[in-house]
Amino acid sequence: MSGKTVEFFFDFGSPTAYLAYTQLPAIAARTGATIRYRPFLLGGVFKATGNAAPWVVPAKGPYGLRDMERFAARYGVELVRNPAFPINTLLLMRGAAGYEGSDRFIPYVDAVYDGMWRHPRNLDDLGELADVLTMAGFDPTEFRSLIEDPAVKERLKATTDEAVARGAFGAPTFFVGDEMFFGQDRLDFVEEALT
Amino acid sequence: MSGKTVEFFFDFGSPTAYLAYTQLPAIAARTGATIRYRPFLLGGVFKATGNAAPWVVPAKGPYGLRDMERFAARYGVELVRNPAFPINTLLLMRGAAGYEGSDRFIPYVDAVYDGMWRHPRNLDDLGELADVLTMAGFDPTEFRSLIEDPAVKERLKATTDEAVARGAFGAPTFFVGDEMFFGQDRLDFVEEALT
Numbered sequence: 115m116s117g118k119t120v121e122f123f124f125d126f127g128s129p130t131a132y133l134a135y136t137q138l139p140a141i142a143a144r145t146g147a148t149i150r151y152r153p154f155l156l157g158g159v160f161k162a163t164g165n166a167a168p169w170v171v172p173a174k175g176p177y178g179l180r181d182m183e184r185f186a187a188r189y190g191v192e193l194v195r196n197p198a199f200p201i202n203t204l205l206l207m208r209g210a211a212g213y214e215g216s217d218r219f220i221p222y223v224d225a226v227y228d229g230m231w232r233h234p235r236n237l238d239d240l241g242e243l244a245d246v247l248t249m250a251g252f253d254p255t256e257f258r259s260l261i262e263d264p265a266v267k268e269r270l271k272a273t274t275d276e277a278v279a280r281g282a283f284g285a286p287t288f289f290v291g292d293e294m295f296f297g298q299d300r301l302d303f304v305e306e307a308l309t
Numbered sequence: 310m311s312g313k314t315v316e317f318f319f320d321f322g323s324p325t326a327y328l329a330y331t332q333l334p335a336i337a338a339r340t341g342a343t344i345r346y347r348p349f350l351l352g353g354v355f356k357a358t359g360n361a362a363p364w365v366v367p368a369k370g371p372y373g374l375r376d377m378e379r380f381a382a383r384y385g386v387e388l389v390r391n392p393a394f395p396i397n398t399l400l401l402m403r404g405a406a407g408y409e410g411s412d413r414f415i416p417y418v419d420a421v422y423d424g425m426w427r428h429p430r431n432l433d434d435l436g437e438l439a440d441v442l443t444m445a446g447f448d449p450t451e452f453r454s455l456i457e458d459p460a461v462k463e464r465l466k467a468t469t470d471e472a473v474a475r476g477a478f479g480a481p482t483f484f485v486g487d488e489m490f491f492g493q494d495r496l497d498f499v500e501e502a503l504t
Binding site for chain 2: 163164165170171172173174176177180181184278281282283294296299300303
């Protein structure tokens, strides 16, 4: 048991961050590490760093899908292409920032990920989002006031700024202490750092 | 013994392609596969696909170096940062296209890689390049006529065009049949495909 912590910076819009999310609990169990979930806004990271999603280079699109299928098969994880992609994740990530640190965080993240990459819904549509949240036991009215809370908006912005200040340029990004790792395909190095 | 072939598209300017070059012979030995070396011009691929080197996003620069150090340590490979980087590799790649298929190909590639990533030289400087080639037993005068040969120029261009037509957008790129793999960090998938 290492007693170490891995910080996991993620945005629901990144399917590779979803792959990482499915693998981290087993890594934490094997190493005795703690996962600190850090919801941030990937669009803000891209804007601050001058980076962009891979698929802005057209040839990266089909290859990226194939590459994710290969990892999903290796992990035995279901990853369904969301026809509504790309979805603006601002409100979804505010929700994650709102539930951060509470016992509702993981159920919320599971519910949103389910609507993003397992049973794809158009989560840009507030009606569809309300549906997904209701089915998972959340109150959509409570959710709406949460994501309008200035402290929640500020927390999401602060986490995004912190990630950029520490060197992040995309998602998922992991930190073990000061060591940064980018991409779900670096989880083996993350596990080494946690051991 | 699989009897399969892995095509390895590389440019001397890519340090991750160099890492792949150091690992492929062992993968071929383990799987009984044949390596087909495909020198291409990464700059041409970038131009054709709208892609760019990772370090055009400033935050990717320091992280990319750290990431390569981690893989070099895992592989037990020496990878020294070349202070002259980025180097225009057009003439170097023409040389590789010129020796392609001959028994001088691997000694040439070894010599150039040595001057790029093991004992860094400014290979943009034709005098330094002549030095490196002479030390490796090549005749610089013969080399200069080789890289001016229209058939050699055309071969390099044709390989680059072929890679783009098959979906490549960067280096290193591998093909096992129709299956494309991008990045030295996908060598585990390449090995699976060869097995």
